[in-house]
Amino acid sequence: MLVVVANDLPPAVRGRMKLWFVEPRANIFISGVKDSVAKKVIDYLIKHCPSESGVVMFRSLPEPPGYEIRTIGPTRKALIEISGLQLVVETLKSN
Template sequence: MLVVIANDLPPAVRGRMKLWFVEPRANVFVSGVKDSVADKVVEYLYSHCPPESGLMVFQRTTTSPGYKIWGIGNLYRDLTEISGLQLVIEKNMDK
């Protein structure tokens, strides 16, 4: 399974994504593509999306911890790795 969340995609990339993915919300794409196809999709996104796209990609894997996360450009959340475990940092906003 592959989940792609974007701030903004170029129209050509968004159109191509709609061939492989379901788009339940604007710029959120979900697909059950195989791992080899998922790797090619991630390569395509890295080569065709500018940093302004703000992509966050989640891929299910058969190895521990069971997922892999990629980030491209300006993300609203930061990615970190602790002891080999990829995590998304939630920013604490004090009121």
């Protein structure tokens, strides 16, 4: 499975993504493509999306931890890696 979340994709890339992915909301794409196809899609996005696109890609893996997170450009939330586990940093808001 591959999930792609973007702030803004170039129109040609977004149109191509719509061919194989479900787009439940603008610039959020989900597909159950095979691992080899997911790698090709990620390579395509890295090649054709400028850093301003703010893309986060979540790809399922058959081995632990079960997923991989890749990004293009700056994202709203920071990613960290702890003991080989990729995590999205959430900040707590105080009242």
